[in-house]
Structures are given as structure tokens and as C-alpha cells.
Amino acid sequence: MNKFKKLLFFRLKNMLGIPQLKYMMRNNEKSRLYLAGFILLYLIVASSLLVPYFLILNFAYEATEIMGDTTLFISLLASSGQILLLFSGILYSFNSLYTSRDSEFLLSLPFPRGYLFLTSYVIAYIMNFFTSLLLLLPGLVVYLYKAGDAVVFVKGLVLSILYPIIPVSLSMIIVIPIMHILNRFKHKDIVATVAGFVLMVLFIASNMVFSSRMQEGQEAEFFAKLFSERLDLPKLSKGLVPYSAFMKELMVNERTGGIASFVILIALSAVVVLVTYLLCKRLYESLLQRAGHAGKKEKAVDVAVIKVGNPRLAFCKKELKLILRSPVYALNCLLNVVLGPLAVISIFKLSTDSKEALALDALVEAFRDKPYILLYIFYGFVMLLTSLNLVPSTSFSREGQHFWLTKVIPVPYVEQVKGRIYASVIFYLCCCVTMTVLLQFFIRLKLVYFLSVIVLILASVLQITYMSLAVDLIKPKLHWSTEAEAVKRNFNAVIGMLLSLVLVVVNALPVVLSIKVNADFGIALSLAISIAIAIFLRNVLMRLVNERYELINV
Amino acid sequence: MLSIREVSKTYGKRQVPAVDNLSLEIKEGEIFGFIGPNGAGKTTTIKMLTGILPPDKGSILIAGVDLVKNPVEAKRKIGYVPANPNIYERLTGMEYLEFIGDVYGVPYAERRERINKYMKMFEMEFSFNEQIRSYSHGMRQKLLITGALMHNPKVWILDEPLTGLDPRSSFLLKEQMKEHKKNGNTVFFSTHILEVAEKLCDRIGIIDKGRLVLIGTIEELKEKAQKNSSLEDVFMTITDQEG
Ligand SMILES: Nc1ncnc2c1ncn2[C@@H]1O[C@H](COP(=O)(O)OP(=O)(O)OP(=O)(O)O)[C@@H](O)[C@H]1O
Numbered sequence: 001m002n003k004f005k006k007l008l009f010f011r012l013k014n015m016l017g018i019p020q021l022k023y024m025m026r027n028n029e030k031s032r033l034y035l036a037g038f039i040l041l042y043l044i045v046a047s048s049l050l051v052p053y054f055l056i057l058n059f060a061y062e063a064t065e066i067m068g069d070t071t072l073f074i075s076l077l078a079s080s081g082q083i084l085l086l087f088s089g090i091l092y093s094f095n096s097l098y099t100s101r102d103s104e105f106l107l108s109l110p111f112p113r114g115y116l117f118l119t120s121y122v123i124a125y126i127m128n129f130f131t132s133l134l135l136l137l138p139g140l141v142v143y144l145y146k147a148g149d150a151v152v153f154v155k156g157l158v159l160s161i162l163y164p165i166i167p168v169s170l171s172m173i174i175v176i177p178i179m180h181i182l183n184r185f186k187h188k189d190i191v192a193t194v195a196g197f198v199l200m201v202l203f204i205a206s207n208m209v210f211s212s213r214m215q216e217g218q219e220a221e222f223f224a225k226l227f228s229e230r231l232d233l234p235k236l237s238k239g240l241v242p243y244s245a246f247m248k249e250l251m252v253n254e255r256t257g258g259i260a261s262f263v264i265l266i267a268l269s270a271v272v273v274l275v276t277y278l279l280c281k282r283l284y285e286s287l288l289q290r291a292g293h294a295g296k297k298e299k300a301v302d303v304a305v306i307k308v309g310n311p312r313l314a315f316c317k318k319e320l321k322l323i324l325r326s327p328v329y330a331l332n333c334l335l336n337v338v339l340g341p342l343a344v345i346s347i348f349k350l351s352t353d354s355k356e357a358l359a360l361d362a363l364v365e366a367f368r369d370k371p372y373i374l375l376y377i378f379y380g381f382v383m384l385l386t387s388l389n390l391v392p393s394t395s396f397s398r399e400g401q402h403f404w405l406t407k408v409i410p411v412p413y414v415e416q417v418k419g420r421i422y423a424s425v426i427f428y429l430c431c432c433v434t435m436t437v438l439l440q441f442f443i444r445l446k447l448v449y450f451l452s453v454i455v456l457i458l459a460s461v462l463q464i465t466y467m468s469l470a471v472d473l474i475k476p477k478l479h480w481s482t483e484a485e486a487v488k489r490n491f492n493a494v495i496g497m498l499l500s501l502v503l504v505v506v507n508a509l510p511v512v513l514s515i516k517v518n519a520d521f522g523i524a525l526s527l528a529i530s531i532a533i534a535i536f537l538r539n540v541l542m543r544l545v546n547e548r549y550e551l552i553n554v
Numbered sequence: 555m556l557s558i559r560e561v562s563k564t565y566g567k568r569q570v571p572a573v574d575n576l577s578l579e580i581k582e583g584e585i586f587g588f589i590g591p592n593g594a595g596k597t598t599t600i601k602m603l604t605g606i607l608p609p610d611k612g613s614i615l616i617a618g619v620d621l622v623k624n625p626v627e628a629k630r631k632i633g634y635v636p637a638n639p640n641i642y643e644r645l646t647g648m649e650y651l652e653f654i655g656d657v658y659g660v661p662y663a664e665r666r667e668r669i670n671k672y673m674k675m676f677e678m679e680f681s682f683n684e685q686i687r688s689y690s691h692g693m694r695q696k697l698l699i700t701g702a703l704m705h706n707p708k709v710w711i712l713d714e715p716l717t718g719l720d721p722r723s724s725f726l727l728k729e730q731m732k733e734h735k736k737n738g739n740t741v742f743f744s745t746h747i748l749e750v751a752e753k754l755c756d757r758i759g760i761i762d763k764g765r766l767v768l769i770g771t772i773e774e775l776k777e778k779a780q781k782n783s784s785l786e787d788v789f790m791t792i793t794d795q796e797g
């Protein structure tokens with residue numbers, strides 16, 4: 001048992017990056033500041049997500065009031081939380097099982113069989129426990145505030161300990177066989193990337209359809225109608241998450257029914273844990289032992305087909321290949337390529353059959369005589385999504401332990417960086433060209449404005465590329481062991497995105513300021529300024545390259 | 555061909571320098587072996603020679619070109635095989651070689667000839683089409699060796715090249731080093747295998763705690779260390795005295 005605890009803490013600490021944090025805390029003032037900034041940023045992002053969540057919960061509660069049974073709110077909370085936890089559980093399990101690099105090392109340690117799976121299981125549970133707190137607590141707070149029932153609140157806290165067990169177990173049972181199947185594919189990375197994108201598209205599209213059906217000021221009615229007519233919530237939550245009935249009983253029933261439900265829930269969780277353990281333990285170990293086996297048929301090299309190119313293009317090609325071949329890079333860096341066009345279509349197209357589409361058309365028409373506003377809606381929309389790209393802001397970091405090669409080869413650093421610029425711009429264009437074409441189809445700017453917006457977008461893309469590359473060059477994160485660390489746990493990615501948004505605002509500023517005087521003049525000014533900024537940032541980057549590249553040690 | 559003049563390097567804010575006032579002169583057509591205990595500063599020296607680490611002071615000339623003042627020109631004359639074969643795992647061996655060929659500007663005909671030669675020699679015809687992720691340590695090393703020789707460098711620098719190679723491949727590598735020397739080039743490598751150094755090298759340098767403590771041909775070394783019978787004895791006495 002002692003050994004188990006040690007293994008568990010060891011893996012947990014590594015997964016949460018605690019040794020790294022400790023090192024940073026101990027190290028010096030600068031990295032402590034860096035850390036504080038990072039935490040602050042996360043808090044800001046988290047709280048900006050919590051606010052809409054509270055709002056939705058509030059509407060949902062009001063909806064149950066309209067329907068005349070507020071305990072429905074508890075059912076809703078319990079069952080929807082279980083479904084969300086299943087998704088996050090799949091994500092966590094996949095992350096810890098698929099992308100972790102320590103598994104081979106762990107296999108070699110003298111632990112009893114089953115410990116490896118069991119620790120992964122417990123870790124997934126702990127991660128999901130925190131997620132479930134994030135999901136449940138706001139709901140409980142809303143209920144406490146609206147219904148004034150403190151007992152439910154306390155019971156909810158107790159329940160939150162049991163709460164993640166079933167979804168985590170199910171996600172393990174789902175993920176491990178999937179990984180077995182994935183392992184058999186010839187190009188499993190491509191399969192994983194495509195599957196990831198499909199999931200993402202489904203998730204986002206369903207979200208957008210959902211929110212496009214809601215009407216301003218009538219959210220509660222919308223939920224009430226949705227719950228009672230379209231979905232028949234009580235039946236649905238029982239159908240999808242049958243045991244959520246016990247959770248509701250436990251929460252709202254103050255007599256023996258509540259206690260009985262509690263006991264049933266405990267027993268159920270125990271059974272599920274046991275079944276999961278027995279089912280997955282062996283499967284997981286055989287998976288670990290077989291990971292990385294490629295069943296591909298080998299083909300001999302044909303030297304006649306060797307290609308020749310120049311150094312700059314070689315760098316660009318290398319970047320493109322590395323990003324597209326790694327699921328982690330592709331999914332994180334190229335989110336916007338999928339998201340952008342999807343956002344345009346769902347906002348302008350999916351809603352054509354509803355009233356809001358008319359409103360949107362009317363809006364566009366209303367601004368017909370103020371084309372500069374349309375132009376900036378157009379520009380803002382494209383750039384907002386384009387700037388989500390992480391390719392340039394992690395470009396040097398992604399080199400990691402391979403960085404030595406970039407210093408050994410006889411290619412001036414400036415040339416190498418130009419190759420990186422090409423690759424980033426190509427990925428940016430993938431996003432904004434499709435978005436621009438689609439938006440022009442819906443908004444129909446006059447030619448001269450359309451050309452202006454194109455110039456503006458191109459200038460912004462260059463600005464963002466130069467700026468993000470500079471950010472990553474100043475402090476690249478070269479010490480990482482998994483690809484996920486290079487892009488996800490990279491401060492530069494966040495800074496790059498924030499600064500991109502700042503640049504977008506700066507580019508639009510001249511027009512906003514000169515609307516009263518002459519908007520066309522404002523547009524011209526804004527074009528000139530954005531081009532000037534692009535040139536300026538390019539010079540800054542090239543100067544930095546000459547100064548900083550040499551100092552990066554590996 | 556390769557001259558190192560009073561080069562020093564200290565990592566970060568450490569007290570002790572990793573390389574301390576090192577001077578070396580290596581001639582054309584010479585195989586030079588660099589030996590010394592763990593942490594002596596061999597890798598650090600090699601990293602400075604290849605332009606990975608800038609030296610704190612001193613100068614390095616590669617075939618007459620100053621590495622600090624004219625890095626691109628100097629790097630063109632170097633082929634480097636690192637101790638840890640870390641390369642882009644998601645490229646195939648062939649893609650890596652094409653990348654290297656492009657960045658060194660190797661013409662098509664030469665590229666084709668050299669890749670063909672080493673691929674056959676190392677028996678990697680099938681592996682070069684696979685992603686580097688699936689390579690063993692030795693296979694990665696073979697790929698890096700092929701890459702380093704693609705542009706026929708004047709100076710070939712290797713850091714512990716023999717670790718991880720099977721007997722046959724390490725024989726082939728040694729032959730390759732001799733051939734490189736015969737063509738009028740220079741080979742500089744670090745190793746822990748004293749027999750190899752003894753048999754292969756024209757001259758040997760022993761480094762300890764960042765300082766060059768002994769340099770010369772095998773015979774000269776043995777003489778200086780009071781007629782000890784083998785390089786191993788020389789190594790033991792020299793590095794012991796220093797401690
Ligand atoms: N990145 C680094 N940061 C700080 N110190 C380093 C770094 N790399 C090496 N050192 C230190 O520099 C000294 C020389 O290291 P180096 O790697 O050059 O030794 P070496 O002769 O190659 O040893 P080995 O035979 O083990 O490969 C050592 O004391 C080591 O601790």
C-alpha cells in the first residue's frame with residue numbers, strides 16, 4: 001500500500017508539473033513573477049468562463065420555476081454534470097494514457113501488476129473531481145441562493161466525492177479499447193488528428209446551433225420550453241443517466257429515502273470500480289507493452305526520387321510536416337482553421353430559417369450606407385479567429401531538444417526564421433482565406449472595401465506572425481518531454497494570442513477615431529498604419545534574431 | 555585545419571569553467587582523439603567547435619575561417635554527429651536527409667550518390683523510409699552519420715560516435731574515418747574507448763576538468779607518462795594526478 005501511495009504521488013506530481021513549479025519558486029525572482037503572471041492569466045480566463053455558466057444556471061433554475069418543480073434543477077445538474085464529466089474524463093484518460101512518456105519507465109519498476117492502471121485510474125479520478133467541483137459548485141450556489149436550502153448545499157458537497165467515479169470508470173472503459181484499435185492503424189496519428197477535429201466540430205456546431213436558437217431576454221422561457229416540450233427533461237435525464245435519480249433523491253429527500261439512495265450510490269460506485277478494474281487492468285498493460293509497434297510493411301528507399309530545394313523552403317517544409325504529423329500540434333495549433341469557417345457558416349447560414357437570420361440580414365442592410373462598419377465587422381471577425389493560431393508563437397519552443405541542429409547548419413538564422421514565417425503565414429492563410437471568401441458571400445462588401453479588407457487582413461497576418469515569432473524567440477521553452485508541453489503549457493502561446501488581439505484593435509483604431517470626420521480617410525489611414533506596423537515588427541524580429549538566436553543554448 | 559585558441563566557457567553563473575583556456579591545433583589529414591573523464595568538458599568543447607555554444611573568450615578557426623566572425627561559412631565546412639541522436643522524430647530518415655541536403659546546398663548527383671552509398675553500407679535501405687521515431691539508438695546514429703557526410707565536410711566532428719553501434723557498424727565507421735582522412739580531411743572525435751583511440755588516432759588529447767593535460771601521438775603520451783605500457787595506464791595516472 002505504501003508503494004502504491006508513493007507511485008501515485010510520484011505520477012500525480014509529475015502530471016501536475018509540481019517539480020517544475022518548485023524549481024521555479026526556488027530559482028529566482030524573475031521566474032516567480034513569471035509564474036504569478038501565468039496563474040493570474042488562468043484565473044482571468046477561468047472567471048470569464050464562469051460568468052456565462054452562472055447565467056445559464058440561473059436561466060435553467062428560472063425555467064424549472066416556470067415548470068413548477070425546482071427539484072428538476074437538481075436532476076438537471078446531476079445528469080448533465082455526469083455527461084460533461086464523461087467527456088472530460090475521456091480527455092483526461094486519453095491525455096494520461098496516450099501522450100505520457102513515462103509508461104515505459106514505469107513498466108520497468110518493481111510494482112505489482114495492476115498498480116499502473118490503478119494509479120492512472122486514481123489520477124483520472126482526482127482530475128475529474130476538481131472538474132466536477134467546478135461544475136457542481138456554481139449550481140449548488142445558485143440553488144442555495146434561489147431556494148435558500150442549505151441542507152441541499154451540504155449534501156451536494158458530500159455527493160461531489162462520489163460524483164466523478166462512474167463517469168471516470170466509463171471513460172476508462174471507452175478509452176482503452178479505442179486505443180487498442182487506434183494502435184492497429186497504419187497511420188494512427190492521422191486517425192487521431194482527424195477524430196479529434198471531428199469531435200471538435202461536432203461539439204462546437206451543436207453549441208452554436210443551440211445558442212443560435214436562444215432569444216435575448218427570453219432565455220428562461222426558452223429553457224422551459226426546451227426542457228418540457230422538446231426534451232422532456234425528467235424522462236431524458238433518467239434515460240441518459242439512470243442513476244441520477246438516486247442523486248436527486250439523496251439531495252432533496254430528507255428521510256430514509258435519502259439515506260437509502262446514498263447507500264445505493266455507494267454500492268453502485270463500488271461495483272463500477274471493481275468491474276472497471278477487472279476489465280481494464282490487463283488490457284491497459286498489454287497496451288503499454290505494445291505501444292509504438294508499427295505494423296507497417298517496409299518499403300526500400302528509391303534514391304532516384306530525391307528532391308532538391310533551397311534552405312528557406314526546406315525549413316518551411318519541415319515545419320509544415322512536423323505540425324501536420326503530430327496530433328497534439330495539429331489539434332492545438334490549427335484550431336482556428338476549422339473553427340473560423342465553421343463560425344461564419346453557423347452564424348450566417350444555420351440561422352437563416354430562424355428570426356435572428358432576418359435580424360442579421362437587416363443589420364447588414366442597415367449598415368449598407370456605412371460600409372466602414374461592415375468592413376470592420378468583417379475584419380474583426382476574421383482576425384479574432386485567425387489569431388487563435390499557435391504556430392508562430394511556439395515555433396522555436398517546438399524545436400525542443402532538436403534545437404542544436406538549427407545552430408549547426410550553415411544557414412543564417414535570418415534565413416531560418418524566414419522559413420518559419422512562410423510556414424506560419426501558410427497556416428494563417430488557411431484560416432483567413434476561407435473565412436474571407438465566406439464572409440464576402442454573406443456580407444457583400446463593395447469591391448474597393450473588399451480589397452481594403454484583404455490588404456488589412458494580410459498586413460495583420462504578417463504583424464501577428466512577426467510578433468509571435470519574436471515572443472517565442474525571446475524565451476523559447478526548449479525543455480519538454482511531451483509535445484503537449486511544448487504548446488499547451490507554453491506561456492508564449494498565451495502571450496502571443498493576447499498581443500495578437502491587441503494588434504487587431506490597434507489596426508482598427510484609426511477608423512474608430514475618424515468616423516466623425518471622414519471614414520474613408522480613416523480606412524486609408526488604418527491601411528497605411530497596419531502596413532507600417534508590419535514593416536516595423538519585421539525589423540524588430542530580424543534584429544532580435546541576430547541578437548538572441550546565438551544566446552539560446554541547448 | 556582546425557585551430558582552437560585560448561577558448562574558455564563557463565555555464566551560467568557557475569564558479570568553475572567547463573572549458574578552461576583550451577588551445578589545440580589540428581592539421582589536415584589527421585584523426586584526432588579527445589579523451590577524458592565524465593564531465594571533463596569534451597562535449598562542451600565540441601559544442602563550441604560546431605557553433606552550438608558561443609565561447610566566452612578565445613577564437614576558433616575552421617579551415618582558416620573564424621567561427622565567431624563568419625559562422626555560416628565556417629559551419630559549411632563542418633559535419634557533426636552529436637552524442638545524443640535527437641532529431642525530428644516525425645520525419646522519415648529520407649526526409650531528414652533531404653532537409654540536410656537542402657540546407658547544406660548539396661547538388662542532386664552528390665546527394666544521390668552519398669545517400670546510396672551509406673544506406674547500402676549501413677543496411678538502412680528499408681529504414682530510411684520509416685519515421686525516425688521507430689529507430690533504435692544505433693539507427694539514429696547511422697542516419698546522423700549519413701547526414702554529416704552528405705556535404706563532404708572538411709572537418710568531421712563526432713561526439714562519442716561508437717556508443718550504440720554494433721561491431722560491424724563501428725568497424726565501418728572507423729573505416730569511414732580513415733577514408734575521410736585519406737581524402738585530406740580532418741576528423742575530430744571524443745571517445746571513452748581507449749583501444750579505439752590508440753589504434754585509430756594520429757594524435758590524442760587528454761582533457762580533465764576543462765584543461766588540456768596531455769597531447770601528442772600515442773608514443774609521445776606513453777613517454778611523457780613514464781613509459782607506461784598502455785593508454786589506459788596513461789589515462790589513469792594523468793587523471794589521477796590532477797585530482
Ligand atoms: N547545460 C549545462 N548547464 C550547466 N552545466 C553544464 C551543462 N552541460 C555541461 N555542464 C557542465 O560542464 C562540465 C563539462 O561537461 P561536458 O558535457 O562537456 O563533459 P564531457 O567531457 O562531455 O563528459 P562525458 O564524458 O560524460 O560526456 C560538467 O561539469 C557539466 O556539469
Ligand SMILES: [Mg+2]
Nearest residue numbers: 596597598637
Ligand atoms: Mg560528453
